[in-house]
Amino acid sequence: MNAESEAAAEKRILHRISDMVATEKRLRAQIAAGPDGDGARAELHELEVELDRCWDLLRQRRALTEVGEDPATAKARPAGEVEGYLS
DSSP: OOHHHHHHHHHHHHHHHHHHHHHHHHHHHHHHHSTTHHHHHHHHHHHHHHHHHHHHHHHHHHHHHHTTOOGGGOOOOOHHHHHHTTO
């Protein structure tokens, strides 16, 4: 991929992250507002996992770029692997 394509790919990832953060804020407000929190909590948990995966993919791409490798070779890792970093 050329630099323009890579910049566009990174922009798409950042846009997805931004959308997920907006949804995360909405869900947190919904949970704080009242009794319908259980469904929102489950949705929030799934969203947080997906958000972690997107951040991980972005970090991989940036690290590959930094060392002169092709960032397009970065792959989204399984949720269990990404979430396992915290333990």
